Amino acid sequence: MHEYEIKRQKNHAEETRRKDYCYAHIPGYKDLDTSISTISVEFEIERLGGNGQSMDVLRQKLANISARKKALLREAGLPEDYLEPIYDCPDCRDTGYIGNQKCHCFTQRSIQLLYAQSNLQLLTKQNNFSLLSDRFYGGDNLVSFKKAENFSKSFVKNFDKDYQNIIFCGTVGTGKTFLSICIAKELLDTGHSVIYYSSTDLFRKLSDYSFSQGKRQELENLCKYLYNCELLIIDDLGTELTNSFVINQLFTILNERDLRHNSTIVSTNHNINELQNRYQDRVFSRIMSHFEMYKLQCDDIRLQLARK
Numbered sequence: 203m204h205e206y207e208i209k210r211q212k213n214h215a216e217e218t219r220r221k222d223y224c225y226a227h228i229p230g231y232k233d234l235d236t237s238i239s240t241i242s243v244e245f246e247i248e249r250l251g252g253n254g255q256s257m258d259v260l261r262q263k264l265a266n267i268s269a270r271k272k273a274l275l276r277e278a279g280l281p282e283d284y285l286e287p288i289y290d291c292p293d294c295r296d297t298g299y300i301g302n303q304k305c306h307c308f309t310q311r312s313i314q315l316l317y318a319q320s321n322l323q324l325l326t327k328q329n330n331f332s333l334l335s336d337r338f339y340g341g342d343n344l345v346s347f348k349k350a351e352n353f354s355k356s357f358v359k360n361f362d363k364d365y366q367n368i369i370f371c372g373t374v375g376t377g378k379t380f381l382s383i384c385i386a387k388e389l390l391d392t393g394h395s396v397i398y399y400s401s402t403d404l405f406r407k408l409s410d411y412s413f414s415q416g417k418r419q420e421l422e423n424l425c426k427y428l429y430n431c432e433l434l435i436i437d438d439l440g441t442e443l444t445n446s447f448v449i450n451q452l453f454t455i456l457n458e459r460d461l462r463h464n465s466t467i468v469s470t471n472h473n474i475n476e477l478q479n480r481y482q483d484r485v486f487s488r489i490m491s492h493f494e495m496y497k498l499q500c501d502d503i504r505l506q507l508a509r510k
Contacts, residue, residue, distance in 0.1 A: 205311070209296045213288040220285055228278050234271050238264060309393055316390055322383060322398045326390070329383035331355070338377070338506055343499045347377070350496035354381050357465075358388040361433075365463040367493040371470055375502030378469035382435050385467065389433055397427055398435040401442045408451050429458040432465065439470040444480055453485045460492055468493065 225232040245260045272282040289296050294305035304312075317323050339347045350370065357366055368385075370378035386396045399407075411421035428434060434455070442448055459466050468489070470477065478486040 203298060206296055206298050206308075209290050213290070213296065217285070217288055224275070224278075224280075224285060228274050231271065231274050234267050234274070238267055241267075313390060313393055316393070316395055322386055322390065322396065325383050325398070326387040329380050330387045331384045334380070334384060338503045339500045346497055346499065350381060350498060353494065353496065354385050358385055361389060361394065361465070365465060367466045367468075369468045369470065369489060369493040369495045370498060371473060371495060372498035373502070374471055375504045376498040376500050377503060378498055379437050381498075382437060382467050382469055386433065386435060394433060395431040396433045396435065397431045398437065400437045401439045404436060405442045405448045405451060409447060412447075428455055429462060430464065433467065434459060434464070435467045435469075437469050439468050440472045440476070440480060449481055449485060452481065453488065456485070456488050456492070460488070466493075 225235075241260070241263055271285075275282055275284050287295075291305060291307040294300050294307060298305055298308040317326075334351065336344060336347055336351070353368070357368065360366075368382075370381060372378055383398070386398060390396050407424065408421070411417040411424060436455075439452075456466065472480065474490075474495075477489065481489075
């Protein structure tokens with residue numbers, strides 16, 4: 203909304219500049235502008251006195267003045283609408299709303315801001331459902347992949363009415379991150395708030411803010427985003443240096459999001475036993491009881507592509 207206020211101020215300044223230019227460089231234009239208010243006032247006075255002319259007469263006078271003004275603008279080499287109100291978006295007139303509904307420009311700008319906050323602007327260009335392929339999988343691995351793909355699309359379709367969480371497990375390069383970002387792109391494009399972090403970056407940032415003097419506000423802001431965004435993606439869980447701080451932070455994030463019914467997607471290279479050993483029972487039980495788990499297996503896709 204602050205951006206819309208800036209737009210209105212900018213356009214109003216340009217309107218004023220154009221009017222001042224016309225008044226200074228087009229003889230008679232200012233007089234015509236002034237005559238509009240004079241005629242209108244005289245008409246109202248006569249109407250109140252019972253001697254007024256018909257409204258049609260007033261409309262004709264105003265139409266004549268408007269035609270003369272346009273003629274003066276043309277003669278000066280300017281377009282007829284040179285002094286019309288200026289809007290970046292004529293549909294909402296730079297208010298962001300049409301009636302009680304958000305304008306398309308407001309929705310699009312919201313999506314742009316969401317992408318900027320999500321850390322996904324570059325990743326979504328090469329990771330989306332239109333580029334998803336099953337050619338790297340075969341046999342039982344293909345069956346598992348198709349189940350994960352179908353659930354991912356269902357997850358997006360039912361996002362606004364069903365609270366669900368996903369954990370993608372599998373070895374390196376099997377498409378876990380790809381699927382996560384496919385989901386993120388679909389939701390971002392429909393105006394949902396998504397935040398993506400690699401596990402290493404997330405817990406490093408939480409640690410820096412928690413143990414650095416003067417970072418309390420940054421920590422509070424980060425936690426607010428982590429707890430309240432509609433979808434949080436934690437990629438490559440288990441690549442971080444795991445300690446009691448990380449375990450407590452992970453539990454808090456998952457618990458706070460569960461209380462708010464905000465969905466989470468986790469990807470990890472670890473299997474079930476490794477997750478349990480690494481993150482202790484309270485985190486492990488929360489993952490197992492609140493997440494749909496999908497295991498992806500194939501030869502490293504990045505290596506397959508590199509060989510080709």
